[in-house]
Every structure is written in structure tokens, then in C-alpha cells.
Amino acid sequence: MSREINVKDITAxxxxxxxxxxxxxxxxxxxxxxAARNNESLPLxxxxxxDIIKNQQIAADQKLPLCQDTGMAVVFLEIGQxxxxxxxxxxxxxxxxxxxxxxxxxxxKSIVSPLKRENTNDNTPAVIHTNIVPGDKLKITFVPKGGxxxxxxxxxxxxxxxxxxxxxxxxxxxxxxAGPNPCPPIVVxxxxxxxxxxxxxxxxxxxxxxIGSKADDEDIAALETELLTAINKLNIxxxxxxxxxxxxxxxxxxxxxxxxxxxxxxxxxxxxxxxQSVIL
Amino acid sequence: MSDIILTTPLNKEQLQSLKIGxxxxxxxxxxxxxxxxxKRLVALLVNGExxxxxxxxxxxxxxxxxxxxxxxxxxxxxPTTSGRMDDYTPALQDAGLAATIGKGKxxxxxIDSCVAxxxxxxxxxxxxxxxxxxxVKEAEIIAWPELGAEAVxxxxxxxxxxxxxxxxxxxxxxxxxxxx
Ligand code: SF4
Numbered sequence: 001m002s003r004e005i006n007v008k009d010i011t012a013x014x015x016x017x018x019x020x021x022x023x024x025x026x027x028x029x030x031x032x033x034x035a036a037r038n039n040e041s042l043p044l045x046x047x048x049x050x051d052i053i054k055n056q057q058i059a060a061d062q063k064l065p066l067c068q069d070t071g072m073a074v075v076f077l078e079i080g081q082x083x084x085x086x087x088x089x090x091x092x093x094x095x096x097x098x099x100x101x102x103x104x105x106x107x108x109k110s111i112v113s114p115l116k117r118e119n120t121n122d123n124t125p126a127v128i129h130t131n132i133v134p135g136d137k138l139k140i141t142f143v144p145k146g147g148x149x150x151x152x153x154x155x156x157x158x159x160x161x162x163x164x165x166x167x168x169x170x171x172x173x174x175x176x177x178a179g180p181n182p183c184p185p186i187v188v189x190x191x192x193x194x195x196x197x198x199x200x201x202x203x204x205x206x207x208x209x210x211i212g213s214k215a216d217d218e219d220i221a222a223l224e225t226e227l228l229t230a231i232n233k234l235n236i237x238x239x240x241x242x243x244x245x246x247x248x249x250x251x252x253x254x255x256x257x258x259x260x261x262x263x264x265x266x267x268x269x270x271x272x273x274x275x276q277s278v279i280l
Numbered sequence: 281m282s283d284i285i286l287t288t289p290l291n292k293e294q295l296q297s298l299k300i301g302x303x304x305x306x307x308x309x310x311x312x313x314x315x316x317x318x319k320r321l322v323a324l325l326v327n328g329e330x331x332x333x334x335x336x337x338x339x340x341x342x343x344x345x346x347x348x349x350x351x352x353x354x355x356x357x358x359p360t361t362s363g364r365m366d367d368y369t370p371a372l373q374d375a376g377l378a379a380t381i382g383k384g385k386x387x388x389x390x391i392d393s394c395v396a397x398x399x400x401x402x403x404x405x406x407x408x409x410x411x412x413x414x415x416v417k418e419a420e421i422i423a424w425p426e427l428g429a430e431a432v433x434x435x436x437x438x439x440x441x442x443x444x445x446x447x448x449x450x451x452x453x454x455x456x457x458x459x460x
Contacts, residue, residue, distance in 0.1 A: 044301060044443070051408050051441060059356070059410035068346045068356040068409040068429075106355055108346040108429055117316075119428060148361050148383070148406070180454050181361050181384035183406035235458050239383070239406055241301070241443060242457030272407045 002082045003136040005280055007093035010085070010138070013278050014097025017142035018073065019105035021276035022065040025056055028211040029187075029248070029273045036185055036238070036245040045243030049185075052238065052271055067272045070107035071144030073098045073126035074204070080135035095124040110147065129201065141208060141277040149186065149270040152178035155200055158262040167192060167264050168227060174266040175231050175247065180240020183270035187211070188231065188250040191265040193257040203267035206251035208275050215252060224250045238271075248273075283441075289337035290378045292398045298444045300453040304402065305439040310339040310381065312433040314360055317424060318368040321432075325375055332423035332432050336376030341404070343382075344429035345413075354419040354435070358409030359383040362401070366390050373397040385454055386446055394446045401446035403453075415440040 025033075030053075037049040059066045075094055079085075099122035102109055109123040133139075154174040158166050171190055178186070191202025215221040227250045237243030248271070257263060286294060288308025298304070311333050313321060324331050342362050346355035362382030369380060370393035378399055383406035394401060404412060418436040425431050445453045 044303070047303070048405065048443075051405050051411055055405075055408035055411040058414060062352075062410060062413075063349065064352075064410040064413060065346050065356045066410060067407045068344065068358050069360070070346060106347040106349040108344065108355070110429070151361070176458075179385055179458070180403070180406075181363065183383065236454075237457060239403060239443070240385075240454045240457060241403075242453075270407055 002084045004084045004086050005138055006087040007085060007090060008087060009280060010090065010093045010140070011097040011100065013140055013280060014075070014094055014142065015101040015104065017140065017276050017278060018098055018101025018107065018144070021142050021274045022070045022105065022107055022144050023059050023063065025066065025273065026275060030056060032211045032248040033185065033271060036248060040243050040245060042237070042243040044241050045238050045245060048238040048241055049245060065105070065107055066274070067146060068108055069110060069146040069148065070102065070123075071146045071274070072111060072150075073123060074143040074145050075126045075128045076141040076143070076205070077128065077130045078133045078139040079130060080137045081132050082136035083138055091128060094126055094128055098122070098124050098126045138280045139277060140280065141275060143208070143275045146270055146272065149182035149268045152182040153200070153203070153265070153267045155263070155265045157196065158264055160260070160262045162262060164223075167262070168230075170264050171227055171266055172230055172234075175236070175268070176234055178268055179236055182268045183272070184236055184240060185238055185245040185248045185271045187269040187273045188227070188247050189267040189269065190250065190252040191267070192252060192254045192263070194255040194263055195257060195261065196263060198255060199263035199265035200267060202253040202255060203265040206253040207267060207269045207273065209251045211249045217254070220252050220254060224252055288339055290339065291337070295378060295398055295400045296448045298400055298447050300444050300447050300451045300456060302444040304442040304444065306339070306442055307438045307440070308436070310341045310435050310437055312341050312343045312345070312435060314342060314344050314430045315364055316427050316430045317432050318365050320424065322368045322371055325371060333434065335372060337378050338376070339379045339381065340372070340377060341381040341435065345433070346409070346429075348419070354413055354416045356409035357413050357416060359404040359406055362386055369393060373399045381442060391446050391450055391452060395448060395450045398448045400444060400448060402442035403445045404440065404442055412440065
């Protein structure tokens with residue numbers, strides 16, 4: 001038995017997600033920022049995170065985006081294999097929702113052609129990742145990803161001999177080199193394994209995991225804790241002004257890789273770690 | 281630690297008294313400019329043509345706001361990454377630009393130019409863009425409206441929260457923080 005869903009409903013959902021995800025942080029991110037504030041002893045770090053927290057309330061009250069950089073629209077779709085999408089082209093429907101949301105929500109249109117740098121004027125196209133899953137539902141996750149944090153992300157094809165120490169060094173170096181630029185406190189998404197294009201995707205997906213949740217694998221969970229501790233000793237701190245709040249979380253996703261390779265990707269998200277999902 | 285109150289136009293004495301890590305509340309006139317506007321500003325400067333605003337004593341804010349919703353002065357307007365403007369900043373400071381506002385690291389030539397010209401680089405709060413919008417009391421596009429978010433805007437701000445990153449003595453808060 002299959003279920004039908006009209007592309008119009010998908011467009012409407014994307015429009016709503018574009019606007020609301022840009023105005024409100026996920027609860028886990030907001031809570032992590034409050035915890036970071038309470039953990040700080042440096043006055044400049046305290047007042048800096050206070051202002052970051054205040055910004056959330058102002059954005060909600062004034063119906064303004066949390067950040068002026070309302071990002072490139074990254075859309076994850078989990079499409080149930082018993083679902084039939086009707087009434088038009090899925091990709092078009094998504095881009096239509098992005099254009100509508102960024103226009104109606106007074107969000108910034110930041111997408112340009114790569115060489116001539118000409119603005120597309122409606123923040124399209126979105127970057128769309130689809131996954132076919134069991135069931136008859138459609139899960140849409142909308143991630144507005146800002147340029148500042150994306151620019152500080154890294155991919156390395158390490159030698160397998162680099163091992164766990166090489167992986168740790170690469171991740172910590174990426175955060176150190178990023179310094180104040182990606183608007184810390186950051187969320188560090190890491191993809192280990194897969195291949196050249198899959199590791200960064202794992203890293204981006206890792207950013208969506210609930211802050212405070214544990215990785216399924218015990219060794220990975222321990223590695224996340226170790227890295228978070230090391231990163232928060234770098235003293236970059238909120239906005240790079242110093243202090244303990246360089247990162248709110250380190251999330252690692254892994255996948256098997258070819259025995260000649262060790263891909264590692266680090267995707268950094270800023271404290272405006274936006275994402276929102278809906279199930280249709 | 282009490283905040284230092286500054287009002288534009290900024291003079292060299294005020295700027296020389298600032299130290300890295302100082303918190304400042306800035307009021308007065310500032311101008312937004314990002315990558316595309318900087319390219320044009322420096323081209324005008326090189327050709328000896330008139331700029332859309334007077335450089336001596338001026339403050340540039342690296343920012344491209346989100347669109348202004350009806351009934352508001354401006355949309356959200358936090359800083360963008362300053363490093364992309366590093367190649368342009370020394371020439372503008374040589375011509376009198378007093379201060380720049382953005383987020384993130386500057387290169388050595390900007391730091392040296394801050395010393396030589398008694399100029400200061402401030403950080404605004406990256407990502408706290410709705411909060412910063414509340415400090416903007418007037419906003420007007422004064423050049424290159426075709427650049428959209430990247431157009432040059434004249435903003436009148438009140439008590440805009442800033443932190444001194446590079447002072448006139450060659451110090452850098454970002455470097456000092458990680459050395460601590
Ligand atoms: S890195 Fe994030 S918080 Fe900083 S300006 Fe970009 S989108 Fe905004």
C-alpha cells in the first residue's frame with residue numbers, strides 16, 4: 001500500500017521551516033548556551049554569552065532572524081519507500097518553499113553564482129540530501145547554514161597510519177585555526193570514514209544530533225568527551241574573547257572506509273546552530 | 281569592568297587610550313561595507329575620486345543586514361568575517377579611516393596599519409544580530425543599492441556593544457586569549 005503526498009504540502013512545510021528555524025534555536029542548543037554561561041568565570045565571557053542568550057529573546061519578540069546570515073538552505077529528506085510524491089517536481093517544490101520562506105520571512109538572500117558572484121535573489125537553490133527509508137512518511141530537516149562557520153570546515157584524507165592520534169590532531173587543529181571566525185561557542189561535527197564525499201556529509205549530519213546525547217558506540221562517546229575537553233582548554237572562548245566556552249559539543253559520526261583510506265571531515269556550526277524538522 | 285562610552289567622530293586620543301579586551305558602547309554614525317563595496321571604495325581611492333562618505337574619523341562596520349521588515353529601522357545586522365576585507369583596510373586607514381568593526385582575525389598588515397594610523401579594530405557580537413539591530417536608530421543606503429545586502433549604509437547607532445580586538449599598540453585580544 002502506498003500513501004500520497006502533494007508537492008504543495010512540501011513547499012508549504014519548507015516555507016514554514018525556513019522562517020521558524022531562522023528565528024528560534026533548538027532547545028538543546030539554547031540549554032547548552034545557558035549551561036556554558038553558568039560555567040564561565042571570566043566576566044567578558046559571561047557578558048558575551050549573556051548577550052547571545054538575550055539575542056534569542058529579541059529575535060523571538062521582534063520576529064527577526066537570530067543572525068543576519070540566514071544561511072544556505074540545506075535540506076535533508078527521509079522519504080518513506082511507500083510514499084508517492086504527486087503534483088509536480090520535488091526539487092522544484094523545495095526550492096519554491098525556500099524562495100517563499102526567504103522572501104516572506106525577510107531573510108537574507110546570500111546565494112550567488114560561484115564565479116560571477118551574481119545573486120540568485122531568492123536564496124535558491126537549496127542543497128538537498130535524500131535518503132530512502134522504510135515506511136510511508138516524509139521527514140524534512142531544514143538547516144540554514146551560515147558562511148562564516150562553513151568556511152572554517154575541513155576535510156583530510158589522512159593516512160591510515162595517522163590513527164586515532166592523527167584524527168584528534170586534525171580536529172583540534174581545525175578548531176584552533178578557526179579561532180574566533182565561526183562565532184564560538186561552536187558545535188563541532190565530525191565524520192570519520194566513508195570516502196571523499198561521504199565524510200563531510202556525515203560531519204554535517206552529526207551537527208544535527210541533540211546536544212548532550214551520547215554516541216551509540218562507547219569508544220566514540222569517550223572520544224567526543226575527550227575532544228570537547230581538549231577544545232575547551234584552547235581558551236578561544238565565546239567569540240574568541242577567551243574563556244572555557246569554545247565548543248558546546250563534539251559530535252562524531254563514523255562509517256566504514258576502504259582499507260587504504262582514512263577520510264576525516266570537520267564541519268563547524270556557530271552558536272546559532274539552527275535546524276528544525278517536520279514529519280509529513 | 282565598566283563599559284567605555286564612545287561617540288563618533290572618533291579622535292586619535294580616544295582611540296589610543298583603548299586597550300584590547302575593553303568593552304565599548306559606541307554611539308553615532310557608522311557605515312556598512314562588505315567585500316563588493318570595499319573593492320569599489322578602494323578603486324575610488326586609487327583613482328583619486330570622491331568616496332560616498334568622508335574617510336577621516338569614519339567607522340566601517342563589516343555587515344550585510346537581513347531585509348528590513350515593515351515598520352522596522354533595519355533587519356538583523358551582526359558582523360561578518362573581517363579577514364576578507366584585510367587586503368583593503370590598510371589603504372583606507374592610511375586615508376583616515378579611524379576604526380573597523382567586524383568579527384574574527386585580522387592579518388599582520390592590518391595590525392601594523394592600526395599602529396601606524398592609530399586606528400582600532402573592534403569586534404561586534406557575531407550571531408547576536410537581532411540584538412545589534414536594536415542599537416540601530418536610523419539606516420539609509422548611501423551608495424550602490426544594486427549590491428543589495430552589500431550596499432553601503434549609513435547607520436546611526438546608540439550604545440552598540442563592541443570589544444577592542446586590535447589596539448593602537450599592536451596587541452591582539454584573540455592571540456592573547458589563547459596564550460593565557
Ligand atoms: S557564523 Fe553563524 S552566527 Fe556567525 S555570522 Fe555566520 S551564521 Fe551568523
